[in-house]
Amino acid sequence: MARAVTSEPGIFGARQYYQNVEIPSIDARGLETRELNDQLRELMLSGGKRVQITNVCGQRYIGTRLYTPEHLEMEIEIFGTPGNDLAAFLYGHHKITVHGNAQDGVGNTMDDGEVVIDGRAGDVLGFSMRGGEIYVREGCGYRTALHMKEYDGKRPVLVVGGTSQDFLGEYMAGGIVIILDMEVQSHKANFIGTGMHGGVIYLRGDVDQSQVGDQVEISPVDEADRTVLDDYVSRFLERFPEVEKRKYEILNSQFVKLAPRSKRPYSDLYAY
Amino acid sequence: MRSFVFPEFQIIRDEEKCGQCRACERHCSFGVHTYDPVADRLVSDERKCAGCQRCAVFCPKGAIIVRPSPSYYRPNASWSREKIEDLKRQAETGGVLLTGCGSDKPFRIYWDHIVLNASQVTNPSIDPLREPMELRTFLGRKPDLMEIAAEDGDIEIKTELSPNLVVETPILFSAMSYGAISYNAFRSLATAACRSKTYFNTGEGGLPREMRDEFGRCAIVQVASGRFGIDAEYLNCAQAVEIKVGQGAKPGIGGHLPGEKVSASVAETRMIPPGTDAISPAPHHDIYSIEDLAMLISALKEATNYEKPISVKIAAVHNFAAIATGIVHAGADIIAIDGLRGGTGAAPKAIRDNVGIPTELAISSLDRRLRDEGIRNRCSIITAGGIRCSADVVKAIALGADAVYIGSAALIAMGCTLCQKCYTGKCNWGICTQDPRLSGRLNVDIASARLTNLISAWSHEIREMLGGMGINALESLRGNRDHLRGIGLYEWELDVLGIKGAGE
Ligand code: SF4
Numbered sequence A: 001m002a003r004a005v006t007s008e009p010g011i012f013g014a015r016q017y018y019q020n021v022e023i024p025s026i027d028a029r030g031l032e033t034r035e036l037n038d039q040l041r042e043l044m045l046s047g048g049k050r051v052q053i054t055n056v057c058g059q060r061y062i063g064t065r066l067y068t069p070e071h072l073e074m075e076i077e078i079f080g081t082p083g084n085d086l087a088a089f090l091y092g093h094h095k096i097t098v099h100g101n102a103q104d105g106v107g108n109t110m111d112d113g114e115v116v117i118d119g120r121a122g123d124v125l126g127f128s129m130r131g132g133e134i135y136v137r138e139g140c141g142y143r144t145a146l147h148m149k150e151y152d153g154k155r156p157v158l159v160v161g162g163t164s165q166d167f168l169g170e171y172m173a174g175g176i177v178i179i180l181d182m183e184v185q186s187h188k189a190n191f192i193g194t195g196m197h198g199g200v201i202y203l204r205g206d207v208d209q210s211q212v213g214d215q216v217e218i219s220p221v222d223e224a225d226r227t228v229l230d231d232y233v234s235r236f237l238e239r240f241p242e243v244e245k246r247k248y249e250i251l252n253s254q255f256v257k258l259a260p261r262s263k264r265p266y267s268d269l270y271a272y
Numbered sequence B: 001m002r003s004f005v006f007p008e009f010q011i012i013r014d015e016e017k018c019g020q021c022r023a024c025e026r027h028c029s030f031g032v033h034t035y036d037p038v039a040d041r042l043v044s045d046e047r048k049c050a051g052c053q054r055c056a057v058f059c060p061k062g063a064i065i066v067r068p069s070p071s072y073y074r075p076n077a078s079w080s081r082e083k084i085e086d087l088k089r090q091a092e093t094g095g096v097l098l099t100g101c102g103s104d105k106p107f108r109i110y111w112d113h114i115v116l117n118a119s120q121v122t123n124p125s126i127d128p129l130r131e132p133m134e135l136r137t138f139l140g141r142k143p144d145l146m147e148i149a150a151e152d153g154d155i156e157i158k159t160e161l162s163p164n165l166v167v168e169t170p171i172l173f174s175a176m177s178y179g180a181i182s183y184n185a186f187r188s189l190a191t192a193a194c195r196s197k198t199y200f201n202t203g204e205g206g207l208p209r210e211m212r213d214e215f216g217r218c219a220i221v222q223v224a225s226g227r228f229g230i231d232a233e234y235l236n237c238a239q240a241v242e243i244k245v246g247q248g249a250k251p252g253i254g255g256h257l258p259g260e261k262v263s264a265s266v267a268e269t270r271m272i273p274p275g276t277d278a279i280s281p282a283p284h285h286d287i288y289s290i291e292d293l294a295m296l297i298s299a300l301k302e303a304t305n306y307e308k309p310i311s312v313k314i315a316a317v318h319n320f321a322a323i324a325t326g327i328v329h330a331g332a333d334i335i336a337i338d339g340l341r342g343g344t345g346a347a348p349k350a351i352r353d354n355v356g357i358p359t360e361l362a363i364s365s366l367d368r369r370l371r372d373e374g375i376r377n378r379c380s381i382i383t384a385g386g387i388r389c390s391a392d393v394v395k396a397i398a399l400g401a402d403a404v405y406i407g408s409a410a411l412i413a414m415g416c417t418l419c420q421k422c423y424t425g426k427c428n429w430g431i432c433t434q435d436p437r438l439s440g441r442l443n444v445d446i447a448s449a450r451l452t453n454l455i456s457a458w459s460h461e462i463r464e465m466l467g468g469m470g471i472n473a474l475e476s477l478r479g480n481r482d483h484l485r486g487i488g489l490y491e492w493e494l495d496v497l498g499i500k501g502a503g504e
């Protein structure tokens, strides 16, 4: 079933420079979600380590069915627009790159691996994500990083090149979110970090106290934060070489850090 | 601030019998009993007593009686003692009243107003001691039509079947999370479920890694709004996945496992830092519609390679039956319906005692609604919330359920006395606590044996009742309301239940 990408471009055809590379590919045109994911899983089980999926148009849950007890890994390149819940429940060190925009629910309850979106993402990006990394070149929708969490060495990371809409980091319990606002549109989101009780959000630029939840403390970034930012901004730029910004340009700007005031935001709520 | 609430319980110690062994002092985690060395006697601070009866059971001399305090305010039909005291507590703390267990309010218990049928002369009763009795139940989606092919006497099923859970008795353990209950209690449920060829439900707190190999085969794992402890291995080691939307004890609200209960190992299982509040938001923030739910159901089917049935648990509320049909159309294979009296480790009292509808009415309306729409085969119904004995199970099934979840009943089998103090984390019976000194009191071998005994006793009683009705397979009782009659019910109640009055 592995076949080279044809030169006939689909609606979201592979770019020219991929055509001569011997990478197995799946043409998603006309495939139902389940059929596409069947093919993807089959390919992985038969030893495939890399795949290009072309003409993707709304098929959901790509990457979700890639768990095996043997922890097989795969590098997946998607051309087109994958549907909702891309990389939902993603487990193990798979890497998914989207050459295009993604829809809602990217990285829903994702456990590990990496997702790179060379475009924008929709709502509920990184919802309940508990490991792995997501890089989005442009902006994203509402409810980003909601209830993201961490434990021990497992610390999810989400880097967004643009901005996020309302409810960013609500109930956040862990992980690192970096919103770079490269277009300098300034952060317009409200209700940021309501109920936040873990993790950290870095915003490039500034944010008003009225935009964040009561449970959130806004502070300037310190040296340790700069190291984290340096690290992930480098990784972000590596993934998007076409971004015309230098690392120092980004890092030299103002950043604010949003962190929870308490690990137990609701401890006084009850009569015992 | 001095509390104006007087003790709920009175402790009477028979000084003649008491041998000053101080067992009561050691047993009470609430610190009620202390030894006074000067007087060489034990004294009790009744204000702290939860009425859990641990001391009374474990006093080697049987010297302690714990009973509701006979003190009373001036009787007042409107201002009951409970109302007055709750109000005082809130005036003293400014907080939301928390409680544990299912509602203790005198809502009508329909089980006690329904009687079963038995065979007389015609259609003779069946003796389960000599005849086979089928309690085996398949939970999950059944095909609309079944295509079969017969070849050389072999029957082959042509239709692609959906995955189903097989239980040898229609009783499963309800969702109780590790974190809400102790490791030993959790493990006891798992052990008993495997032994009784049924399932336990992990609740939303994850499944400890070291238990996955051994107990995954009898586990239903939950995905709740907090998404704790979920990874692909967790989903795949189990036999079914349940999306928890609602809970009978607290429909419409989320939950907070207080930081004190998030011990190192609870934290590891839930995959959150120790000591943080484990917050389950009220809704799943990726589910705001039936379409969104359909998406999570499909995502879970994808994540488990279409090998496991997906259950959706909702609380029984006013228009739930219409919502439930949406849930079936969204692809759920099982609907778990939790009624007004469903238990909890912690819930705001205002919600627990005022929101939802009784399980009995819920089962019947759900079963009828799904039949009316012609989709009853597409999902199984597991009902929960207030099942206390085998007769309740039989009645639930005759009202249309496929199986039942038991929560409180299972805890009681392990020692729980329904003292409602689960949220304090100080359970003297070692069940709802993460204090190793307390949870160590619950021995897994003994507790799991008690649970296994309970299931086997109830299963036997179910066989007896079935036999009495002249039925030899549970399947024939499912939704068979002809075997039920109501006593002391209003017309509308009989209508909702779909049963006739006794004598009719
Ligand atoms: S809380 Fe329990 S153990 Fe303590 S005194 Fe009351 S009944 Fe006895």
Ligand code: SF4
Residues within 6 Å of the ligand: B052, B100, B101, B411, B415, B416, B417, B418, B419, B420, B421, B422, B423, B426, B427, B428, B429, B430, B431, B432
């Ligand atoms: S589990 Fe423990 S604390 Fe909760 S009601 Fe039972 S005995 Fe009381």
